[in-house]
Amino acid sequence: MAEAPExxxxxxxxxxxxxxxxxxxxxxxxxxxxxxxEATLQDGQWRFERRESEWQRQATLSPDALAALRDAVxxxxxxxxxxxxxxxxxxxxxxxxxxxxxxxxRRHTATLHGRGVTEVxxxxxxxxxxxxxxxxxxxx
Amino acid sequence: MDxxxxxxRDRAPVPPPAPTPAPKHADPDAAAVAVDARQAAxxxxxxxxxxxxxxxxxxxxxxxxxxxxxxxxxGGVYNPLQESYDAARKERDEFVAHGKxxxxxxxxxxxxxxxxxxxxxxxxxxxxxxxxxxxxxxxxFVAGMSLDAGGRAQAVEPSAQTAAAxxxxxxxxxxxxxAEVAKWTWSSAGGPDANDEQEFLDxxxxxxxxxxxxxHPFHCTKEYWEDxxxxxxxxxxxxxxxxxxxxxxxxxxxxxxxxxxxGFVGGAADVSRPTGAGxxxxxxxxxxxxxDAVPRKDDLLHRDLTFQxxxxxxxxxxxxTVWRLAKEMPNAKPGSTVPVAGLTVRxxxxxxxxRRDRFDAVRDHxxxxxxxxxxxxxxxxxxEGDGGHIAIGTGDxxxxxxxxxxxxxxxxxxxxxxxxxQAGKKTEHTDFAAAAGHTxxxxxxxxxxxxEGKEVRPHHYVTFLDALKQVSGMQxxxxxxxxxxxxxxxxGDYPVPGTPGGxxxxxxxxx
Numbered sequence: 001m002a003e004a005p006e007x008x009x010x011x012x013x014x015x016x017x018x019x020x021x022x023x024x025x026x027x028x029x030x031x032x033x034x035x036x037x038e039a040t041l042q043d044g045q046w047r048f049e050r051r052e053s054e055w056q057r058q059a060t061l062s063p064d065a066l067a068a069l070r071d072a073v074x075x076x077x078x079x080x081x082x083x084x085x086x087x088x089x090x091x092x093x094x095x096x097x098x099x100x101x102x103x104x105x106r107r108h109t110a111t112l113h114g115r116g117v118t119e120v121x122x123x124x125x126x127x128x129x130x131x132x133x134x135x136x137x138x139x140x
Numbered sequence: 141m142d143x144x145x146x147x148x149r150d151r152a153p154v155p156p157p158a159p160t161p162a163p164k165h166a167d168p169d170a171a172a173v174a175v176d177a178r179q180a181a182x183x184x185x186x187x188x189x190x191x192x193x194x195x196x197x198x199x200x201x202x203x204x205x206x207x208x209x210x211x212x213x214x215g216g217v218y219n220p221l222q223e224s225y226d227a228a229r230k231e232r233d234e235f236v237a238h239g240k241x242x243x244x245x246x247x248x249x250x251x252x253x254x255x256x257x258x259x260x261x262x263x264x265x266x267x268x269x270x271x272x273x274x275x276x277x278x279x280x281f282v283a284g285m286s287l288d289a290g291g292r293a294q295a296v297e298p299s300a301q302t303a304a305a306x307x308x309x310x311x312x313x314x315x316x317x318x319a320e321v322a323k324w325t326w327s328s329a330g331g332p333d334a335n336d337e338q339e340f341l342d343x344x345x346x347x348x349x350x351x352x353x354x355x356h357p358f359h360c361t362k363e364y365w366e367d368x369x370x371x372x373x374x375x376x377x378x379x380x381x382x383x384x385x386x387x388x389x390x391x392x393x394x395x396x397x398x399x400x401x402x403g404f405v406g407g408a409a410d411v412s413r414p415t416g417a418g419x420x421x422x423x424x425x426x427x428x429x430x431x432d433a434v435p436r437k438d439d440l441l442h443r444d445l446t447f448q449x450x451x452x453x454x455x456x457x458x459x460x461t462v463w464r465l466a467k468e469m470p471n472a473k474p475g476s477t478v479p480v481a482g483l484t485v486r487x488x489x490x491x492x493x494x495r496r497d498r499f500d501a502v503r504d505h506x507x508x509x510x511x512x513x514x515x516x517x518x519x520x521x522x523x524e525g526d527g528g529h530i531a532i533g534t535g536d537x538x539x540x541x542x543x544x545x546x547x548x549x550x551x552x553x554x555x556x557x558x559x560x561x562q563a564g565k566k567t568e569h570t571d572f573a574a575a576a577g578h579t580x581x582x583x584x585x586x587x588x589x590x591x592e593g594k595e596v597r598p599h600h601y602v603t604f605l606d607a608l609k610q611v612s613g614m615q616x617x618x619x620x621x622x623x624x625x626x627x628x629x630x631x632g633d634y635p636v637p638g639t640p641g642g643x644x645x646x647x648x649x650x651x
Contacts, residue, residue, distance in 0.1 A: 015300055039307075041320065046323075087412070095299050116296075
């Protein structure tokens with residue numbers, strides 16, 4: 001895996017087996033995607049491939065969007081959440097979601113096992129904040 | 141092997157035992173009478189009977205403790221095995237005449253304490269020898285992607301691949317996104333793929349049934365019942381429900397079928413039982429995608445190789461490929477009966493010698509990486525060039541719903557990963573299969589259906605065997621086709637005194 005861009009603000013890593021897709025926001029507002037899966041749409045046709053892990057800078061958050069995201073991360077309760085969240089039941093071969101955030105010198109990582117099965121409020125809040133931030137980079 | 145023909149032959153009426161000719165030098169009647177008066181049974185009488193009928197017959201006779209000497213058939217000599225044969229055949233015929241056993245629910249957690257998922261119905265028809273395994277599911281068709289109020293694609297199907305696809309859609313202009321998200325929607329909800337729900341239901345049923353039916357026959361191991369067999373038939377009954385609450389109590393699983401685009405590769409697939417090991421056979425949830433009812437397209441059992449131009453050496457990237465593979469494919473542990481997969485290594489080169497050198501290089505790396513037993517690797521001539529290819533086992537692609545249904549049949553994954561899935565670690569069905577005679581099931585990359593292929597091995601039938609025991613009310617079942625039942629004979633198998641080891645030797649009555 002290529003070295004991840006730093007300094008980090010927040011990252012969501014979705015993993016299914018050995019496959020990973022990552023959204024990463026750096027402290028300067030950089031919007032990055034990474035991982036070893038690639039989904040491309042060309043002339044209406046989808047292609048799904050594995051690739052060497054790499055990072056691509058997709059956009060830059062505006063200062064307002066970046067500030068809103070930092071505020072949402074701080075208020076999400078993420079830094080107080082447990083490092084591991086497992087579903088109430090054992091799930092054979094589920095995807096997992098790993099969140100990492102770095103704010104004001106604190107870095108924390110939490111993994112949600114059983115993505116789609118397990119709900120953790122602080123991680124849901126973080127996901128909503130990330131989506132709001134990414135939405136500000138949309139093309140019209 | 142044509143098992144149907146074989147079973148028909150084996151099920152042919154078994155003739156009653158022929159009158160046994162009188163032994164020339166022994167009188168089993170006299171011996172039997174003497175044995176019946178057990179407290180006074182002289183050693184000489186026992187010896188005489190052992191010589192005439194064998195040790196096993198004497199043991200059985202002693203256990204029966206008859207109160208009087210059995211009658212001697214008119215026109216023949218008393219055969220000490222005749223009575224047990226007749227009783228066993230009568231009991232067997234009555235068992236068959238009583239007709240089908242079941243159906244009843246089978247919960248894999250009942251006898252395998254490591255299990256916490258799965259369930260199916262089982263029925264056994266001793267007349268036809270059919271062991272019918274029925275898996276019933278309520279299918280909820282769910283969009284794999286949605287469009288939120290802000291016009292952004294949101295992945296619903298939880299895999300890394302769908303997350304990547306959502307990001308790709310969100311890089312499109314807003315006006316173009318709805319059409320792409322629609323491709324992740326079932327036709328009943330406005331998606332463009334006509335008849336996709338019925339295709340999924342048909343594909344689910346046919347792929348699971350074809351993968352699992354009639355792989356390994358069973359036969360009854362009860363004495364004189366060995367011509368009673370069981371051949372596994374699979375019946376998958378899946379139907380659409382409008383909501384999760386629509387699942388009927390008698391359905392074993394709720395199937396959340398996420399719609400993905402045609403040609404989708406990857407996706408999350410899992411089975412869980414929210415009530416865990418203490419739950420019932422009807423509490424399961426299976427998550428799959430619309431592309432999981434057709435064979436996978438991601439070539440899990442294939443690896444490409446590249447050799448350094450003009451040399452016998454692998455490129456550094458291919459060395460990594462070979463080392464990773466070797467570590468995922470441990471050798472079978474000593475004494476294991478569950479096989480491990482082999483490799484077919486297709487090698488290119490300028491001539492035969494270079495191709496052989498390159499094959500040796502691959503074998504060396506396999507061995508260096510993890511002590512891989514190189515006899516598991518087979519050479520295949522790939523012609524001229526600098527490429528190579530490794531096929532794992534059969535190399536045949538798996539259909540995901542057939543693998544996931546293996547969980548419904550009570551089996552764990554066998555592929556490799558981290559933690560409990562590390563290569564070489566035992567699975568949640570390893571001990572249960574070992575108790576049935578199939579030892580050494582491990583996590584490993586292989587062509588096994590519970591790993592990354594489609595091969596249903598004997599140990600994968602261990603829950604069907606257990607279900608057969610449950611529904612038939614008999615523990616005496618084992619692997620293998622039916623066996624002809626031979627009428628008893630006065631000639632028996634007994635130890636011949638003085639033979640090396642004193643082990644049983646086949647002999648005839650001697651005086």
